Every structure is written in structure tokens, then in C-alpha cells.
Amino acid sequence: MxxxxxxxxxxxxxxxxxxxxxxxxxxxxxxxxxxxxxxxxxxxxxxxxxxxxxxxxxxxxxxxxxxxxxxxxxxxxxxxxxxxxxxxxxxxxxxxxxxxxxxxxxxxxxxxxxxxxxxxxxxxxxxxxxxxxxxxxxxxxxxxxxxxxxxxxxxxxxxxxxxxxxxxxxxxxxxxxxxxxxxxxxxxxxxxxxxxxxxxxxxxxxxxxxxxxxxxxIKQQHKKNLFVVNVAGNEKIEAKDGLFDVVPSNDVQGSLIKLTKGATLHDAIAHLNDHHTLTGITEKLPSMHEIFIETVQNK
Amino acid sequence: MNKLKLIIQHEYMTIVGKKSFIIMTILIPFLLILLLFVPIMMKYINDKTDSSEMRIAVVDKSHNYGGAFKDNGRYRFELMSGDSMDKTYDIYKKASGRVDAIMVIPADVLESQQVELFSEKTLDESTVMYLNQCLTDTLSKAKIASFQDPDLANKISQSQVNASIKSKKWNENGEEQEQSATIASIIGMVLAFLTYTFVLSYGAMIMNSVVEEKTNRIVEVIVSSCKPMELMMGKIIGVGLVGLTQFAIWVVLIGIAMGVIGVMGIGADAASSADAMAMNMPETESTVASLMAALTSINWFSLLGNFIIYFVGGYLLYASLFAGFGSAVDQASDSSQFTMPIILIMMVALYAGIGCMSNPNGPMAVWCSMIPFTSPVVMMVRLPFDVPWWQLLLSIVLLFGTALLCIWISARIYRTGILLYGKKHKFKEILKWIK
The missing domain is CATH 3.40.50.300 (P-loop containing nucleotide triphosphate hydrolases)
Structure with missing residues (x-):
């Protein structure tokens, strides 16, 4: 009601x-x-x-x-x-x-x-x-x-x-x-x-x-397929063509990756596990602040 | 309706509860009375206590009229030989402070009717008047005597005429009552001035209150609780009631104060000294009795009744304009652009009122007492002179009709103006809001 x-x-x-x-x-x-x-x-x-x-x-x-x-x-x-x-x-x-x-x-x-x-x-x-x-x-x-x-x-x-x-x-x-x-x-x-x-x-x-x-x-609708990845020993993560890019970012604990279009999270995790010891992965949803600015500036 | 009552109550209490209001309301009647009595009292005290004597040396070249000037408490005359060829200044110097002035009576004084008066300091008006009176009396006696007719002096004194007009008017029962045009004019002017100051000061109070509410933004909260019209009218009525309260307190206080003064006898003394002052001018035969008679001949009931009607009408008219234009003001300092035109109209009304004093039933007076923007002031001047009832009625209808129209227009300006911040508005824009 x-x-x-x-x-x-x-x-x-x-x-x-x-x-x-x-x-x-x-x-x-x-x-x-x-x-x-x-x-x-x-x-x-x-x-x-x-x-x-x-x-x-x-x-x-x-x-x-x-x-x-x-x-x-x-x-x-x-x-x-x-x-x-x-x-x-x-x-x-x-x-x-x-x-x-x-x-x-x-x-x-x-x-x-x-x-x-x-x-x-x-x-x-x-x-x-x-x-x-x-x-x-x-x-x-x-x-x-x-x-x-x-x-x-x-x-x-x-x-x-x-x-x-x-x-x-x-x-x-x-x-x-x-x-x-x-x-x-x-x-x-x-x-x-x-x-x-x-x-x-x-x-x-x-x-x-x-x-x-x-x-x-709204946050779901505006998500950019960004994930925060944590690996053992804080090793540097390299981008993988066709799977993900690494986005430079200072405001996350760990590395920020962006899934390439068509790639699945499952494949990305498998790839990361092959090369590092994965300790955590969380999806990074956009903040309302980002959505606000993006929406207002696009119109 | 309940909200209107609440707003009126709030506006009223906010002003009446202020220290400044209480102090001003009590103080002003006393200031007025002081203003009225202090000059009279001072003159009175001055006359009673001024013991300094003025010494005047008289150089009588006519050898005849030196005796015209008689010593009294204030003046002492010292006759000097008219043959002295010394310059008057030398005589003055020789006297070295024994004389204040030197008067020279020429040999042909009867023809020239003129004497000369020398002094170092400028002489005051009352001295000159006293000397003049002495000289005139003596010379006219001498002239009369020159006709060699022993009866002439008698005839002339008998033919002295001091005409006066005692104006009376009939009341409703045909009884005669004394009246005084002067007193009627004064009363009219006092009422006109009261209306002028009240409407302006309370109008300005409304404007300040509107501007304050707008600049501190509380207006947005208030109009989310009531209609803008209720807020505006509540303000106008509340502040108007404050004005009437203040007026009532003043009437009571002045009444009490006058009563106290009367009992103490100061008033009578002051009045008698005023009479003494007026003695040199025989045409103002103003005794307390005739003043009282003239005052009682005025129909105070209808005068004050009409005063309140015009006060209310004029106040509603101007207060609504102040409120309407006040709502268009963005900062208190910008308000003058809107107050100036209103104050100018009020001033025109006041000057028209003063202009109508001499002819309170003339065409200018009649027209200005019909035009609603000037009538509250001008009609006050006319009221003590008995305005025809149809003129009074027409003028009141016009005044209240226009006041209602102004309230309607102002309400439309107000409801838009109070919500528009951060911009100066021109008259042209404001006119658009009325639509």
C-alpha cells in the first residue's frame, strides 16, 4: 500500500x-x-x-x-x-x-x-x-x-x-x-x-x-562486474585476456578486477586459483554516490 | 478560523511581550506631557526668577520726552543731558559698565516717531517691545494734547474698539455652544498626525515581520501548516490590535497624568502664565473657561468613533500593502525600494491634511478625503468641522472597499513572494504574481 x-x-x-x-x-x-x-x-x-x-x-x-x-x-x-x-x-x-x-x-x-x-x-x-x-x-x-x-x-x-x-x-x-x-x-x-x-x-x-x-x-542494475580479489601473500594479479582486466584502484583492500563481457565468474575464479592461492573474492557494487553522479552526468 | 486566531494571538503576544514595547508605551505619554509643559514651565520659572536689572541711559535731545520711560522692576532709566556732543559709544565707555544700553531721543521725535537705541549686546525682544510701548503711549498723548481739546483724550479712549467674534454653533437640539476654529483645527491635526504615525510605524512593523519570517525561512514551515492568507491576515490583525492596545493605554495614561497635573494645580499656573504671555496680543483672548467650552462643544463620541473607523481602514489598506511588498523583499536592506513609494503616498496625505486646515470644506479637502489613500489622514482634519454625512459615508465605503482590494492583491503577491528566495524582484514581476 x-x-x-x-x-x-x-x-x-x-x-x-x-x-x-x-x-x-x-x-x-x-x-x-x-x-x-x-x-x-x-x-x-x-x-x-x-x-x-x-x-x-x-x-x-x-x-x-x-x-x-x-x-x-x-x-x-x-x-x-x-x-x-x-x-x-x-x-x-x-x-x-x-x-x-x-x-x-x-x-x-x-x-x-x-x-x-x-x-x-x-x-x-x-x-x-x-x-x-x-x-x-x-x-x-x-x-x-x-x-x-x-x-x-x-x-x-x-x-x-x-x-x-x-x-x-x-x-x-x-x-x-x-x-x-x-x-x-x-x-x-x-x-x-x-x-x-x-x-x-x-x-x-x-x-x-x-x-x-x-x-x-538499483545497485544490482548498475553493477559493473567488478570484484575485489584477495590472494595469499598479496601477490600481484595479472590481467587475463578474455577473462578479466585489472582495474587500478586505491580504495579497495586487495585487487580490483573487471570481468570481460561474456566471461563467467566461475572461470575467473578457476584461473585465479590456478595462479594464486585465492583467499577471498567479493563483488563490488557501485555506491549510490557513483550511481548518482553517473546518472546525472549521462543525462 | 482557529489557526487565524492562533496566529493573531501569537503576533500580538510576541510584540506586546517585548520589553521595548512596554517601555515605549509607558514612556511616550510622559514624554508628550513633558514636551507640552516644559516650555511653559520654563518660561514661568524664568519670569519669576529673572531679577537682573537692565540699565538704559536716555540722551534726551528733545528735552521733553525723557520722562516717557518709567523705571520698573526690570528696567532702570538714567536721564542724561541732551547737549552732550559725545558719541554714544564714548558715553557707554565712560559709564564703564553702569549702563547696558543708550537710547537717543532726537529733537524732532514727535514728527519722526523714532528713537535710536545703542548697545553692545543684542537686545531681547521684550525690552524693545517695552520701550516701544512707552514711547508710543507718550507720543500719542502728546499728539492728542497738541489739538488743545481737553475732551479729545476722553473721546478717543471712548471710541477705541476691540472687536471680537465669538463663534457658536447649534447642537442637535438647537442649543448654542461655543466653538473655536483654532481648537478644532488643532484637534484635527493631532488626529491626522496620530493616524499618519500609527499607520506608518505599524505598517513598517508588519513589513519587518514579513521580511524577517522570509529571511529566516520559518515562513516555509508556517505555510506548510496554514494558508498564506491566514498568516498574512493574522499578522495584520495581530499587529493592528497591538496598535489599538497601545492607543488605549496612551489615552488612559494621558488622562490620568492630566488629571494629576490638574489636581496639583500646575496646570492652572501654567495656563495663567500662558495667559500672561498672551497679554500683549489682545486678539487671543484665551481663557481656560472658553477653551473648556470649545472643547466640550466638540462631539467627542463621534470624533473618536470616526477616528477609529478611519484608523482601522487606513491601517488595513497600508498594512496589506506593506505585507504584500514585504514578501517580495529578499533581504531586509532591500526593503526601502518598496517602502519609499508607500511612505511618499502617506506624506502626500499628511501635507494634504495640513493644506486643508485653513479650508476644511474646500474642494481639495473634499477630494482628498474621498481618495482612500489620503482620506484616513485628511478626514481627521475635517472631522471637527462637521462633515456632511453622505461625504463621510461615501469616504468610508471607498476606504474599506479599497482596503479589501489591497488585501486581495497583497495576498496574491504574498503567497508567491514569500517562497521566492535569493532574487531581487522588480515591480513588473510582482504585478505578474497578482494574476
């Missing part, structure tokens, strides 16, 4: 086509990556799902039915460009934004206290936002995004501005939210985090969807 279905959405700004018949299908309870270079149309798409702007054509279904204005209470949005009111107190800020999402005041206050506790911010509750460090402000912003327990969470570059420790905590919180049943749409350039937490992705480039599917499947 998909939680969001974006069907053939088109959005045009002043002669510029921001989204060109874009489809996006996010299954319920998953962390879904929305990828793409700057200016590809990610923010435009997110704003349409958020109902900040309207699509020129196409439909957005939430839980299988057409979205209505009231659905925004069910969405939490962390924009890439962070922003909070700087001059008001942390507690007031969180409660105000929670109530804007339709939370009753008493519930907003009790939830706010839980979340402040969870992020070690309780002693800051009566301080003005501008007195907090950047990392703490990011945490406050995260709380305002999730406090009303939305079924859909949209994170735009959630890790930017976090130090590694806080980023780790944030990652745990995101996974936790997913485990509790939230669907998470996750827009980022940080491909390492995509590999860690996203199950599926859609890659947008030049206003169009250029790649979409499960992370594992």
Missing part, C-alpha cells in the same frame, strides 16, 4: 518547467529517498506534497485518496533552509508550531516536555531560540517537525548542520519514527546517508524522474 502517490505532476514557473510529469510512489512505513542535484525540482515537488503550492496538472494521493487541506496536519516538514522565530522562547516556539498543526494546547505542552527531555534541552526551555547553539536550534526544529506525530514526515537535508554525534542521534530518531509507522520522505545529497537508511529512492534530474526503485535493485 502506497502512502503517497504522485501521478504525472507538472509544475511551471514563469516559463520554466520545474516538474515534468513526475511520478512518485512511497510505500507506507518506509524511508524513501528523493534525490537529485540542486535545481532538479525536489523542493517544488515537496512543496506540492505539502500543499504550499499547487500542481499545474497531475494528482497527489495520500493513502489512496485525493489530498485535502486538512491533511497537512498529518505532515511534518523539515525544510532545507532551517528557520525558527529567534526572539521567542524555545517552549513557546514549539507549542505554537504544534498548535498550528492542530494539536490541542495541553497535549502540545506535554509532548514538548517529552521531546525536550529526549534531546537534553529541558533546561533551555525558557531561553530564547537565538541563545541556543546551532546544533540545539536544529534539534528544536526537528522537534517542531515531529511533535504532532504526523504519518508523513518530509525531511529536506536533515543532517546538514549536525555534528556526527547528533547526526547519529537524528538517524536513530528517524528509524524509530519509521518503526512506529511513519512514512518518511527524505531529500538529500548525502548519498552515504541514503545507503544507510533509505529503502527506496527516486532520482530527479532536470525536472524529470530519471531513476527509481529499491536501493539494492
Amino acid at each position: 502506497n502512502f503517497i502517490d504522485v501521478n504525472s505532476v507538472v509544475k511551471q514557473y514563469d516559463g520554466h518547467l520545474a516538474l515534468d510529469h513526475v511520478d512518485l510512489h512511497v510505500p507506507q512505513g518506509t524511508v524513501y529517498g528523493l534525490l537529485g542535484p540542486n535545481g532538479a525540482g525536489k523542493t517544488s515537488l515537496i512543496r506540492i506534497i505539502n500543499r504550499i503550492t499547487r500542481a499545474d496538472s497531475g494528482t497527489v494521493l495520500l493513502n489512496g485518496r485525493e489530498m485535502v487541506q486538512a491533511d497537512i496536519a498529518n505532515i511534518g516538514y523539515l525544510p532545507e533552509e532551517r528557520g525558527l522565530y529567534k526572539k521567542i522562547k524555545v517552549a513557546d516556539e514549539i507549542v505554537y508550531l504544534a498548535r498550528l498543526k492542530g494539536m490541542p494546547k495541553a497535549l502540545a505542552i506535554s509532548e514538548m516536555e517529552k521531546w525536550l527531555e529526549r534531546f537534553d534541552l529541558t533546561e533551555w526551555r525558557n531561553r530564547k531560540v537565538e541563545e541556543l547553539s546551532k546544533g540545539m536550534q536544529q534539534k528544536v526544529q526537528f522537534i517542531t517537525t515531529v511533535i504532532h506525530r504526523p504519518q508523513l514526515l518530509i525531511f529536506d537535508e536533515p543532517f546538514s548542520g549536525f555534528d556526527p554525534v547528533n547526526a547519529e542521534q537524528l538517524k536513530r530518531e528517524i528509524i524509530q519514527l519509521r518503526n512506529e509507522g511513519s512514512t518518511i520522505l527524505f531529500s538529500t545529497h548525502n548519498m552515504a546517508s541514503v545507503e544507510e537508511i533509505c529503502e527506496q529512492i527516486t532520482l530527479i534530474n532536470h525536472s524529470r524522474v530519471v531513476l527509481e526503485g529499491k536501493v539494492d535493485d
Whole structure:
């Protein structure tokens, strides 16, 4: 069951086509990556799902039915460009934004206290936002995004501005939210985090969807028949015509070989065993980073 | 609707809770009262305590009119022989500090009606006026005497006329009430100026708030929770309520302060010293009683009622423009390109208001009080002069109609503007957003 279905959405700004018949299908309870270079149309798409702007054509279904204005209470949005009111107190800020999402005041206050506790911010509750460090402000912003327990969470570059420790905590919180049943749409350039937490992705480039599917499947589709080979004594491996080439590489432990077209892994292993004492061989799948760059540059 | 209420509440509390707001709200009435009373009090204190005497040497070449100048607490005159051929400066030097000025009465003073006054320092206005008064009195007595008619002085004093006009107007019951055009003008101008400053300062507050939300990007979070129109209207209404709150506090504070001053009797003293100052000018026969009568003749209920109606209308009109154009600003420092035209229109309104003071029912006043962009200010000037009801009604309808139109236009600019970052926008582009 998909939680969001974006069907053939088109959005045009002043002669510029921001989204060109874009489809996006996010299954319920998953962390879904929305990828793409700057200016590809990610923010435009997110704003349409958020109902900040309207699509020129196409439909957005939430839980299988057409979205209505009231659905925004069910969405939490962390924009890439962070922003909070700087001059008001942390507690007031969180409660105000929670109530804007339709939370009753008493519930907003009790939830706010839980979340402040969870992020070690309780002693800051009566301080003005501008007195907090950047990392703490990011945490406050995260709380305002999730406090009303939305079924859909949209994170735009959630890790930017976090130090590694806080980023780790944030990652745990995101996974936790997913485990509790939230669907998470996750827009980022940080491909390492995509590999860690996203199950599926859609890659947008030049206003169009250029790649979409499960992370594992995409990696399989993009594999280049590369294998990391380890042999006893760290002997140098020579290329074998018709079987494999040796690819110079510094970032693997061992030697990197590329199977020649038509050759089988079985033959290669047999050949390697004949000449060396093979201690290990693993397939090297491309990273999402490589796939991203390759896909974006090819189009 | 609930969200609108929440936003209004938030905007209102954010401003009202600020220290600067609390301080300004309490301080300004006292500053105003100080501004009003300090000059009067200072003059009063100065007059009471100024004991320095001015010594004037009189060189009487006419041998007749030297006695015209009488000593009093402030001036002492010293008659000198008119035959001295010394230059006045030499006399002054010889006196070596005993005199401050030397007056020379020429032999033909009755014909020339002029004397000369020499001094090292510039003499103040009140001294010159006193001397002039003495000379005029004496010379006119001499002229009257020259007609050899013992009754003439009597006849002339009896024929002295000091005409004055006491204007009264009828109230609804046909009863007569005193009125004063001067006081009506002053009240009108004060209201006009209040409207001008309130609309501008609160309009600017809206713009800053819009620009701030946009530049720190929180607007994106907010509009993912509510409609841009709700945010804009919440802001306009919230800030407007702050304005009305501040106004109400000022009225109460000024009322209390005036009451306290009245009880302490400072006001009465100050008023009497103001009267004393005015004595040289007989046409301003302003006593506290006639001032009060004129003040009570004004229909304060309708005046303040209309003031609030125009204030609200003018505020909605300009505040929505400030909000709309504020949304097109990318950096706070760029906002002047949009505020300048709005401020210019407001200034035109203020000057039109000042211009209409002398003829509050003339064609310029009538037109400017109909045009919605100037009417909130200009109508204030006209209000104390009883505007025909149909003009008032038409003007209010036009004002609120235009305000609604401006809100509609601004809302359309706003919902596009707040989401476009990183670019300066021209008026031409902004016009496109309205479509």
C-alpha cells in the first residue's frame, strides 16, 4: 500500500518547467529517498506534497485518496533552509508550531516536555531560540517537525548542520519514527546517508524522474562486474585476456578486477586459483554516490 | 478560523511581550506631557526668577520726552543731558559698565516717531517691545494734547474698539455652544498626525515581520501548516490590535497624568502664565473657561468613533500593502525600494491634511478625503468641522472597499513572494504574481 502517490505532476514557473510529469510512489512505513542535484525540482515537488503550492496538472494521493487541506496536519516538514522565530522562547516556539498543526494546547505542552527531555534541552526551555547553539536550534526544529506525530514526515537535508554525534542521534530518531509507522520522505545529497537508511529512492534530474526503485535493485542494475580479489601473500594479479582486466584502484583492500563481457565468474575464479592461492573474492557494487553522479552526468 | 486566531494571538503576544514595547508605551505619554509643559514651565520659572536689572541711559535731545520711560522692576532709566556732543559709544565707555544700553531721543521725535537705541549686546525682544510701548503711549498723548481739546483724550479712549467674534454653533437640539476654529483645527491635526504615525510605524512593523519570517525561512514551515492568507491576515490583525492596545493605554495614561497635573494645580499656573504671555496680543483672548467650552462643544463620541473607523481602514489598506511588498523583499536592506513609494503616498496625505486646515470644506479637502489613500489622514482634519454625512459615508465605503482590494492583491503577491528566495524582484514581476 502506497502512502503517497504522485501521478504525472507538472509544475511551471514563469516559463520554466520545474516538474515534468513526475511520478512518485512511497510505500507506507518506509524511508524513501528523493534525490537529485540542486535545481532538479525536489523542493517544488515537496512543496506540492505539502500543499504550499499547487500542481499545474497531475494528482497527489495520500493513502489512496485525493489530498485535502486538512491533511497537512498529518505532515511534518523539515525544510532545507532551517528557520525558527529567534526572539521567542524555545517552549513557546514549539507549542505554537504544534498548535498550528492542530494539536490541542495541553497535549502540545506535554509532548514538548517529552521531546525536550529526549534531546537534553529541558533546561533551555525558557531561553530564547537565538541563545541556543546551532546544533540545539536544529534539534528544536526537528522537534517542531515531529511533535504532532504526523504519518508523513518530509525531511529536506536533515543532517546538514549536525555534528556526527547528533547526526547519529537524528538517524536513530528517524528509524524509530519509521518503526512506529511513519512514512518518511527524505531529500538529500548525502548519498552515504541514503545507503544507510533509505529503502527506496527516486532520482530527479532536470525536472524529470530519471531513476527509481529499491536501493539494492538499483545497485544490482548498475553493477559493473567488478570484484575485489584477495590472494595469499598479496601477490600481484595479472590481467587475463578474455577473462578479466585489472582495474587500478586505491580504495579497495586487495585487487580490483573487471570481468570481460561474456566471461563467467566461475572461470575467473578457476584461473585465479590456478595462479594464486585465492583467499577471498567479493563483488563490488557501485555506491549510490557513483550511481548518482553517473546518472546525472549521462543525462 | 482557529489557526487565524492562533496566529493573531501569537503576533500580538510576541510584540506586546517585548520589553521595548512596554517601555515605549509607558514612556511616550510622559514624554508628550513633558514636551507640552516644559516650555511653559520654563518660561514661568524664568519670569519669576529673572531679577537682573537692565540699565538704559536716555540722551534726551528733545528735552521733553525723557520722562516717557518709567523705571520698573526690570528696567532702570538714567536721564542724561541732551547737549552732550559725545558719541554714544564714548558715553557707554565712560559709564564703564553702569549702563547696558543708550537710547537717543532726537529733537524732532514727535514728527519722526523714532528713537535710536545703542548697545553692545543684542537686545531681547521684550525690552524693545517695552520701550516701544512707552514711547508710543507718550507720543500719542502728546499728539492728542497738541489739538488743545481737553475732551479729545476722553473721546478717543471712548471710541477705541476691540472687536471680537465669538463663534457658536447649534447642537442637535438647537442649543448654542461655543466653538473655536483654532481648537478644532488643532484637534484635527493631532488626529491626522496620530493616524499618519500609527499607520506608518505599524505598517513598517508588519513589513519587518514579513521580511524577517522570509529571511529566516520559518515562513516555509508556517505555510506548510496554514494558508498564506491566514498568516498574512493574522499578522495584520495581530499587529493592528497591538496598535489599538497601545492607543488605549496612551489615552488612559494621558488622562490620568492630566488629571494629576490638574489636581496639583500646575496646570492652572501654567495656563495663567500662558495667559500672561498672551497679554500683549489682545486678539487671543484665551481663557481656560472658553477653551473648556470649545472643547466640550466638540462631539467627542463621534470624533473618536470616526477616528477609529478611519484608523482601522487606513491601517488595513497600508498594512496589506506593506505585507504584500514585504514578501517580495529578499533581504531586509532591500526593503526601502518598496517602502519609499508607500511612505511618499502617506506624506502626500499628511501635507494634504495640513493644506486643508485653513479650508476644511474646500474642494481639495473634499477630494482628498474621498481618495482612500489620503482620506484616513485628511478626514481627521475635517472631522471637527462637521462633515456632511453622505461625504463621510461615501469616504468610508471607498476606504474599506479599497482596503479589501489591497488585501486581495497583497495576498496574491504574498503567497508567491514569500517562497521566492535569493532574487531581487522588480515591480513588473510582482504585478505578474497578482494574476
